[in-house]
Structure formats: structure tokens, C-alpha cells
Amino acid sequence: KRRFTTRVFLEFLKRLERQAHRPVYLIVDGHPVHHARAVQTWLQQPGRQIHLFFLPGYSPELNPDELLNHDVKSHLGRRRPHTQRELIHNLRSHLHRRQRQPHVVQNFFQEEHVRYAAA
Structure with a gap:
């Protein structure tokens, strides 16, 4: 029930970086949080993945x-x-199921309009 704020997005990015052991390329929309100065400053720090x-x-x-x-x-x-x-x-159950079905999520990227993201 939290609002999507710069702090929430930064927490997500930090958690994502801790769990990833290689570079992560994240596709985002034009939400103001994605462009926030604090986010951009964090991303520009040396060694960011x-x-x-x-x-x-x-x-x-x-x-x-x-x-x-x-x-x-x-x-x-x-x-x-x-x-x-x-x-x-029901929502959480479905999303957890999708986490255990990476082939389903990978198939999303076969759609013509988002195929660019699979490259």
C-alpha cells in the first residue's frame, strides 16, 4: 500500500543490484520517479550494475x-x-507462480512490439 516514490524506487534498485551478479538493464517508462535526481545520482556512482x-x-x-x-x-x-x-x-499467488515459470515471462518478449527488449 506504499506510494511509488523516489525512495521506494531506490530501495528496489538497491535490492535488485544486491541480488544480481551481473549488469541489469531495466526498461522504464517516463514516470517522474525514474528521472529523479536522487535516482540519477545513485546510478552514476562508480561500479553500479x-x-x-x-x-x-x-x-x-x-x-x-x-x-x-x-x-x-x-x-x-x-x-x-x-x-x-x-x-x-490472488494477485501475489499469481505473481509468485510466474516467478517459478520463467518460460512464460520469456514468451512475453516474443511479442512483436517488445521483442527489442529480448536482445
């Missing part, structure tokens, strides 16, 4: 996240929750 690539404005079709969003909405639409807690549980 995170590299951001910015999507052009108003081009959600180029954003691989949209394919996962569609997958999630499609799945959740089949299981009507009765409470907010049940909705959150």
Missing part, C-alpha cells in the same frame, strides 16, 4: 510490463474475490 533505458513517451505498447499486466488481469478476472484481502492474496 543497474542501467536504465527509457521508453519514449506515450508508448505503452513498447512496455513489456503491459504484457504482464494483461496476464494478471486475465487471471484475476477468472477468480472473483470477495474481499480486498482475497484479491491481494
Whole structure:
């Protein structure tokens, strides 16, 4: 239930860098947090393994996240929750399942508009 802030994004980047043992190339949209001075300063520090690539404005079709969003909405639409807690549980369960199914996520990158990101 946290808002997406510069601090939250930096925490994510730091956790991602700790878990990755090689360079990470992250495709991001034009959200102001992605362009924040604190984020850019952190990324420019020597030895950083995170590299951001910015999507052009108003081009959600180029954003691989949209394919996962569609997958999630499609799945959740089949299981009507009765409470907010049940909705959150269903969402987390589905995302954890996708973590254990990297082949499904890799297939998202075969879509014509996001194939560039698989290179």
C-alpha cells in the first residue's frame, strides 16, 4: 500500500543490484520517479550494475510490463474475490507462480512490439 516514490524506487534498485551478479538493464517508462535526481545520482556512482533505458513517451505498447499486466488481469478476472484481502492474496499467488515459470515471462518478449527488449 506504499506510494511509488523516489525512495521506494531506490530501495528496489538497491535490492535488485544486491541480488544480481551481473549488469541489469531495466526498461522504464517516463514516470517522474525514474528521472529523479536522487535516482540519477545513485546510478552514476562508480561500479553500479543497474542501467536504465527509457521508453519514449506515450508508448505503452513498447512496455513489456503491459504484457504482464494483461496476464494478471486475465487471471484475476477468472477468480472473483470477495474481499480486498482475497484479491491481494490472488494477485501475489499469481505473481509468485510466474516467478517459478520463467518460460512464460520469456514468451512475453516474443511479442512483436517488445521483442527489442529480448536482445
